[in-house]
Amino acid sequence: MNDDVWLARRFEADRPRLEAVAFRMLGSSGEAEDAVQEAWFRLASTDAGQIANLSGWLTTVVGRVCLDQLRRRKARSEQPMPEHGAEPVPLPDAAPPADPESEALMADSVGLALLIVLEALEPAERLAFVLHDMFAVPFEEIARIIDRTPVAARKLASRARARVRGTEEPPARDVSRQRKVVEAFLGAARAGDFEALVAVLDPEVTARTADGPVGAVIRGAAQIAGSAITFAALASPAREFMLVDGRVAVVSTSPEGTTRMLVFSVEDGLVTALEGIADVEHLRGRELTLLED
Incomplete structure (x- = not known):
């Protein structure tokens, strides 16, 4: 098996998780697929042999692509309701089992209400919350994506978590x-x-x-x-x-x-x-x- 085939297979193995991350960031299946495809283009033009943790590298790239997209949306003040025509991408477990059928049974679907709450968050808050609370990405890695310190990344996720759960909820x-x-x-x-x-x-x-x-x-x-x-x-x-x-x-x-x-x-x-x-x-x-x- 040559290196190109091996790299493509590794990427395809990570694709479901990457699309799940991107969908929760962008709220659109089409935009999520585009973000993941952009990650593939960047991987194809990179010396993969120098990447120690390929899955982590891909998550970082997808996270940055999504963050840039959210910032462009905000600058253009374009914030449509999340699309709901297609089924949401399943949320894999933080440590997915090798068996795809078991993974599918354990998967959780994101709700439309959650997507709406996520849309109301600032881009960096949304990324920190999605990556840490939904995909168990360490704050040290999140910090590198958003160019902040791990402490700042933790605060962003905490602030987003408070908004999702509600801090002034009625009795x-x-x-x-x-x-x-x-x-x-x-x-x-x-x-x-x-x-x-x-x-x-x-x-x-x-x-x-x-x-x-x-x-x-x-x-x-x-x-x-x-x-x-x-x-x-x-x-x-x-x-x-x-x-x-x-x-x-x-x-x-x-x-x-x-x-x-x-x-x-x-x-x-x-x-x-x-x-x-x-x-x-x-x-x-x-x-x-x-x-x-």
């Missing part, structure tokens, strides 16, 4: 109460039950879209209940929950594959306001927390 009882009301709304919307919808809506409830035209607000329980079909995609069982500034939000996808988020304001057991969000840019500066099912 569990309050979240549970909110979620029950939201579940009642979703169930009524899915069933097209007008009366049940009105029953969980405050008479003066409002609904608006964060990135819609100014003044585009729907008011009144009857008007919003009458638009229940609009919420049918969000009422689908295939949904995820998170908190946005302490309010329960539902993340889902339309039949066309478009990501949507609906944030609920709940007071005294009734929905008082709904906010639709389709652009992650409108989540910047807000406190985002994942909710377990």
Whole structure:
């Protein structure tokens, strides 16, 4: 076996893990594949015999490619919702077993809600969190990728972790109460039950879209209940929950594959306001927390 064939086989063995890293960094399967392909181009033009740890070298290259991409996005203020048309790349175990079937059984899929929280992080925070918390990459290696000290890398990951988990999360009882009301709304919307919808809506409830035209607000329980079909995609069982500034939000996808988020304001057991969000840019500066099912 010549060196080129050996190198290609080694790269292909690392590809699933590299694509998993890149997907969590970029939130797009296509961009993740491009980042990994760029790593291959760089490897092909490098003397692989001088690389002591090939897997670590490839992780570093992919990490830097993704970091540059995230920084360019930020500079252009282009922060679309993560794509969800294709299945997310499985997350391998930190020390993957040799048996691919066992690895597949142990793999965990990244949730859409987590991708949205990750999109709201600064590029260096996101890289530090993804590499350390999801792939067990040491802070010493992460520091080299982001040109910081290991202590600074640790702080970035800690800051990102706090945002993912939420540091100002409302009491569990309050979240549970909110979620029950939201579940009642979703169930009524899915069933097209007008009366049940009105029953969980405050008479003066409002609904608006964060990135819609100014003044585009729907008011009144009857008007919003009458638009229940609009919420049918969000009422689908295939949904995820998170908190946005302490309010329960539902993340889902339309039949066309478009990501949507609906944030609920709940007071005294009734929905008082709904906010639709389709652009992650409108989540910047807000406190985002994942909710377990």
